[in-house]
Amino acid sequence: MEVNFYTSQREYLAKREEFQQAIENVLKDGIATLGKEVKDFEKSIEDFTGAKHAIGVASGTDGLILTSDILGYKNGKEIITSPFTFLASTSCIARYGGKPVFVDIDPETFNIDTTKIEEKITKDTVGLLPIHLFCQMANMDDIMDISKKHNLSVLEDAAEAFGMRWKGKGDTYRHAGAIGDIGIFSFFPTKTLGAYGDGGMVITNDDKLAELTKIYRVHGAKAKYHYDYIGYNSRLDTMQAAILLVKMKYINDAIKRREEIANIYKERLKDIEELKLPVIKGDQMPVYYVFNILCEKRDELNAFLKKSGIGTSIYYPMPLHLQNCFSYLGYKKGDFPVAEKVCGEILALPIYPEIKDEEVEYVCEKIREFYKK
Structure with missing residues (x-):
């Protein structure tokens, strides 16, 4: 017997008509960057996660790069994170001269061992970057308590965590990525919610961070051809958004x-x-x-x-x-x-x-x- 680690073909064949119709609608309406489907998909993510803002970007990696830049994870500042993760979780810090400071992991959850974070905090520490891995979230009660105590920002790498929710000591379950200052998802094809190519999303409850993310994803322009920042070209593709909207139904x-x-x-x-x-x-x-x-x-x-x-x-x-x-x-x-x-x-x-x-x-x-x- 052959058992694939992953295949997209079975899902496509089961929902072929819906996927084909979604793709045809994009082509028929005329392809546009950040088209209607992107806006509709962003709204569906806000509704599903409870986050105030959802901003589509080209990939989860881009989401990490944009948000690290916005949060000031650069120029020698220290950000505490885990060494057990995909490259993008740390390269986003190093790209602009930030210093990744690693903490070992919990042997049962594979997430950052929150009991070892405070001993790594220095005068140069500005943020915490927890990664929610595989099937569960890092201990967000501990992370948020530490961040408030030491006045640190929190960037949640929720690339693998779509659908995960944390209650901990709180009154309600909160979605991964929507607890810290800002969070990101990846829609790489193998993910729980996966596109047919690359795609990502930034979520936040902070109005200012949301506005900056929207500006940074279009070259740093608040108005077309008027650049307030050195930004990026990182927009969620309209075709991928259309496909993801189909998948969101299920x-x-x-x-x-x-x-x-x-x-x-x-x-x-x-x-x-x-x-x-x-x-x-x-x-x-x-x-x-x-x-x-x-x-x-x-x-x-x-x-x-x-x-x-x-x-x-x-x-x-x-x-x-x-x-x-x-x-x-x-x-x-x-x-x-x-x-x-x-x-x-x-x-x-x-x-x-x-x-x-x-x-x-x-x-x-x-x-x-x-x-x-």
């Missing part, structure tokens, strides 16, 4: 289906001693964008699964503090032992709404077969 069903798949994995793999399964911490609503396991003999298992026709991925094989591009920061092996250990054991299994139960069962059977050898 987003709650997609999230529910991901949970069903995750539960199959948990039930079938729970008694394998060589594995550690995801642990959700804090009062929150998780979303299984990725289903990761920690496993003994990870590389051997991965090779066995691939040989068995099963697609997998490793998020992430090397922490950022050991990457060549960040060698100038002076970190060395052993500085963040939890992140380093996780990088050697983590493995992502196939999970997307259109995967079949029998395919998930096959993955579990092959994992059990490997560890019985």
